[in-house]
Amino acid sequence: MREKRYNINFVYILPALSFILIFNLWPIIWGVVLAFMDFRGITLTGRWVWFENFKELFSDERVWQGLSISAKYVLYSYPITQILALISGWTIAQLRILKLGKLYRILLYLPVIIPVSAGMTMFRALYEQNGYLNIILSKFGSSPIGWLTDPKIALYSLAIASIWRNFGASMFYYLVGFYNVPQEVKESALIDGASLWKRFWSIDLPSIKNMLFIIFIQSAGALTGGLAEVTALTGGGPARATTILPYYSAEISIWGEQRLGYAAAINLFLSIFTLALAYIVIRVMKVEKE
Amino acid sequence: MKRYLLLKRGEIFRQQFTIIIFLTIISIIAIFPIFWTICSSFKTIQEIYSISPSILPKSLNFVNYRFLFETSVIDYKMAILNSIVVSIITVAIVVLCSALGGYGFSRVYFKYRDQVFNTIIMLQFVPLTAGIIAQWQIMSILRLRDSLIGLALLLAAMILPSSLMLMRQVFLSIPTELEDAAKIDGASTFQLLWHVMLPLAGGGLILVAVNSFLFAWGDFIYARTMLTLPSKYTLPVIITVSIPTTPATLRVATYGVYNAAALITALPAIIFFIGIQNRFYEGAREGLKG
Numbered sequence: 001m002r003e004k005r006y007n008i009n010f011v012y013i014l015p016a017l018s019f020i021l022i023f024n025l026w027p028i029i030w031g032v033v034l035a036f037m038d039f040r041g042i043t044l045t046g047r048w049v050w051f052e053n054f055k056e057l058f059s060d061e062r063v064w065q066g067l068s069i070s071a072k073y074v075l076y077s078y079p080i081t082q083i084l085a086l087i088s089g090w091t092i093a094q095l096r097i098l099k100l101g102k103l104y105r106i107l108l109y110l111p112v113i114i115p116v117s118a119g120m121t122m123f124r125a126l127y128e129q130n131g132y133l134n135i136i137l138s139k140f141g142s143s144p145i146g147w148l149t150d151p152k153i154a155l156y157s158l159a160i161a162s163i164w165r166n167f168g169a170s171m172f173y174y175l176v177g178f179y180n181v182p183q184e185v186k187e188s189a190l191i192d193g194a195s196l197w198k199r200f201w202s203i204d205l206p207s208i209k210n211m212l213f214i215i216f217i218q219s220a221g222a223l224t225g226g227l228a229e230v231t232a233l234t235g236g237g238p239a240r241a242t243t244i245l246p247y248y249s250a251e252i253s254i255w256g257e258q259r260l261g262y263a264a265a266i267n268l269f270l271s272i273f274t275l276a277l278a279y280i281v282i283r284v285m286k287v288e289k290e
Numbered sequence: 291m292k293r294y295l296l297l298k299r300g301e302i303f304r305q306q307f308t309i310i311i312f313l314t315i316i317s318i319i320a321i322f323p324i325f326w327t328i329c330s331s332f333k334t335i336q337e338i339y340s341i342s343p344s345i346l347p348k349s350l351n352f353v354n355y356r357f358l359f360e361t362s363v364i365d366y367k368m369a370i371l372n373s374i375v376v377s378i379i380t381v382a383i384v385v386l387c388s389a390l391g392g393y394g395f396s397r398v399y400f401k402y403r404d405q406v407f408n409t410i411i412m413l414q415f416v417p418l419t420a421g422i423i424a425q426w427q428i429m430s431i432l433r434l435r436d437s438l439i440g441l442a443l444l445l446a447a448m449i450l451p452s453s454l455m456l457m458r459q460v461f462l463s464i465p466t467e468l469e470d471a472a473k474i475d476g477a478s479t480f481q482l483l484w485h486v487m488l489p490l491a492g493g494g495l496i497l498v499a500v501n502s503f504l505f506a507w508g509d510f511i512y513a514r515t516m517l518t519l520p521s522k523y524t525l526p527v528i529i530t531v532s533i534p535t536t537p538a539t540l541r542v543a544t545y546g547v548y549n550a551a552a553l554i555t556a557l558p559a560i561i562f563f564i565g566i567q568n569r570f571y572e573g574a575r576e577g578l579k580g
Contacts, residue, residue, distance in 0.1 A: 007401055009479065012394025016387035016450050017406070023447030024413055027424035034424055042430040088316050091309045096302075100310065106567055107317040110324065113563040114556040115508030117526040121552040122323040125330055128545070132326055135343060164323065176571070196305050224417035228511045232530045246419045254426050254515050264423045271420050 034264035041258045053265035063266060066245035067273075069155065073244055074222045076159035081167045082215060088167075089174030090204060093181075094196070105175060112168040120232035123161040124148070151241035154234055158242050162229050170215070177208040216285060220277035224270055245270055324556070331355070331550035338545055354546040358554070366551060368521060369528040372438055373507060373555075376524055379442035380506035384453050385499050387446070389491070392457025393483045397469070407458070413451045422515060429516055436519045444512055449505045453498045460494030461487060493569065500566045504559055525555045 035053060039046035057063050088108055095101040111119055126132050127147035134144040147157040181204060205212075227246040230236060236243040236251065243251070245266065253263030330338065331354050332347040358366050394400075395407045425444065426435070434440025464487060472486050488495075510526040517523055523531070529551045563570075 009394060009398035010400040012398060012479075012483075013391045013406065016391035016454055017410075019383070019387060019443065019447040020410060020413065020450055023425065023428070023444045024421065024451070025409070027421040027428055028413070028416055030424040030428070031421055034427070039427070042427070084316070088313065091313055094305075094309055095313075096306055102567070104313045104317055105571070106564060108320050109563070110560060111320055113504065113508075113559050114324070115510060115526045115559060117510040117530045118508075118552040118555040119323070121529050121548055122327045125327060125545075125549055125552075126323055130339060130343070132345075164320065168320070179571075196308075221417060224419045227419065231514060232510060249419070249423070250515065253423055260423055260427055267419045267423060271417065274417075 031264050032268060034261050035268040036265075037261045039260040039264075041260075046261060049261070053262050054269065056262065057265055057269055062240075062243075062248055063245065063269075065240070066243055066248040067270075069242065070223050070226070070244040070246070070270075072155060073159060073162070073226055073242075074219065076156060077162045077166070078219050078222050081163045082170055082219075084163070085167045085170035086174050089171045090178055090200060092171075092175055093178035093204075105171075108171055109168040111165050112172075116165065116228045117232040119165050120161060120229060123157075123164070123233060127157055148234055149238050151239040154238055154241045158226075158229060158234055161233055162226065165229065173211065174208065177211045178204055181207045213285060217278050217281055220274050220281055223274050223277070327549045327553055330546055331553050333546055335546065354550040357547050358550050361547075364528060365521065365523075366525075366528065366554075369523050369525045370554070372522060373525040375438050376442045376445070376509075376513075377503055377506040379439060380445045380449070381499050381502050383442065383446040384449055384502040385495060387450060388453035388457045388498050389488060389495060390483075391450075391454045392461050392491075392494075393487060395454060395458045396461040397482075397487070398479050407454075410451045410454060414455075418511065422511075425512075426515055435516050436522050438522060441513060441516050441524075442506065444516065445506045445509055446502070448512070449502045453502060456498055456501075457491070457494055460491045464490050497566060497569055500562050503562060508555075508559055525551070529555055 034046070036048060036050050037046040038049045038052070088104075092101050092104050092108075095104075114122075128134070129144060129146070129149075131147075133147060137144060145153060148154055185203060185207065224246060226244050227250065230242050230244055230247045231250075234242040236247050249263040249266040249270075253260050326345070329345055329347055332349075332351050333343075334351055334353060337343060337347060395403060429435045429440055429444065432440070434443065468486055468490075469482060472482055477485070508526060509524075510530070513524045513527045514530075517527060520528075529548055
């Protein structure tokens with residue numbers, strides 16, 4: 001190949017590559033190495049402890065507590081987020097007045113575009129002791145609820161805020177998928193006079209099934225999420241009720257005792273756990289396809 | 291013959307009406323927290339804490355906004371400035387690096403080009419938790435932790451993979467005839483990029499710029515972990531940390547104030563998003579097709 005001589009062309013990607021290498025790719029690799037070391041604070045030297053961190057992790061009650069809170073958080077928020085996103089994406093794609101479709105997709109995407117901490121601050125105002133939600137409750141004669149102060153309720157409050165914030169992003173993907181359903185397919189359905197419901201189940205949904213497949217796999221990945229929402233809305237409280245595992249690892253390292261090695265081990269454990277779960281999801285779905 | 295007219299007009303009207311009702315309800319839920327925040331930001335303390343508060347403020351009262359810019363307890367002005375600095379640096383780096391890099395990955399050849407590109411693409415799917423501990427450590431060692439420039443470098447590295455992907459797609463969509471003509475005239479690859487390609491890729495660059503602005507302006511978790519000096523706090527950080535640390539006597543005053551602050555944080559993001567709305571969807575439609 002004639003072009004192979006031009007290896008100087010490499011310079012075009014050099015600026016981008018150097019940023020990505022130093023601040024993005026290297027930290028991911030170093031994170032794995034850190035998990036096998038004891039690193040405290042901002043010293044340059046750590047000590048190899050090999051599997052000590054993992055041994056400690058398996059007997060650390062707070063890790064399992066964090067994992068179960070993470071799982072609950074995903075369970076409360078992820079399915080509703082996806083169902084809501086799927087239905088709204090599909091209905092917007094069905095609208096015949098295109099201007100209206102444009103308006104709805106802006107409105108539903110606003111919670112995503114608003115900085116997460118601003119969104120959570122807004123929810124904090126709603127959840128206040130004399131916030132709007134409690135005002136409504138009092139109108140129905142109910143006593144106020146400690147949305148963010150009652151340990152039994154805080155995780156649900158967090159899940160609601162998280163659904164509000166995240167469903168627009170998923171809606172966007174569904175909407176793009178539905179927009180891309182070939183015109184011929186849509187028209188053939190109309191010729192058959194298929195009802196709205198039937199069109200959804202037998203034409204539109206199957207045509208995005210690859211996307212649905214990805215969504216199911218991502219449900220496992222959702223376990224690693226929520227750090228920003230928790231930090232901005234609840235700070236892990238009350239009484240550790242919303243301390244998801246990623247928050248716990250940040251709490252004992254960056255914001256606390258700076259046990260970097262141990263925190264990295266927790267995150268590595270979470271990543272491996274997530275990948276294993278994703279693998280199971282893929283296997284199960286393949287079996288069902290056959 | 292268009293047989294789908296067989297589907298009765300009344301039927302279509304009824305379907306569309308149902309869809310519109312559904313989407314309107316969802317939209318109201320989606321924007322209600324924003325609406326409530328706007329209203330609260332114009333309320334006086336007495337209005338917020340009255341026994342029967344109303345949704346709408348009695349009058350447009352700017353006392354919260356004035357407090358925001360005059361208070362010395364929390365330096366909101368500094369935070370706004372910090373956010374602007376971080377956003378501008380991030381956008382500048384990302385636009386420059388992704389214009390060069392996107393060109394490098396699409397129109398010129400060098401060894402291992404596609405392998406490098408595929409690695410960068412995969413970085414997008416690595417969860418934030420996998421790198422953040424190591425990132426914190428690396429930023430500390432490089433003495434970039436309490437620096438706005440440092441934060442901007444980190445943010446640029448995190449948003450660069452998707453920006454590179456987008457710019458590569460943009461360059462690939464430009465017809466090769468133009469390039470060939472310039473090559474015959476003896477233009478170097480850099481001249482090609484500067485005189486032929488970049489003017490044609492303007493739309494893509496705007497999308498990359500707005501995208502990276504939204505990311506940098508809205509970033510919460512990286513700013514919250516990397517910045518510890520209150521004088522370096524960006525807006526998304528200051529609106530969440532200011533509330534618990536505010537003295538109790540001032541907290542009453544800050545209820546409406548933090549709504550105002552959340553709104554100021556959200557507003558630029560909303561404006562920029564609505565500005566590129568159409569391009570956003572068209573870009574995604576094309577991108578997901580390919």
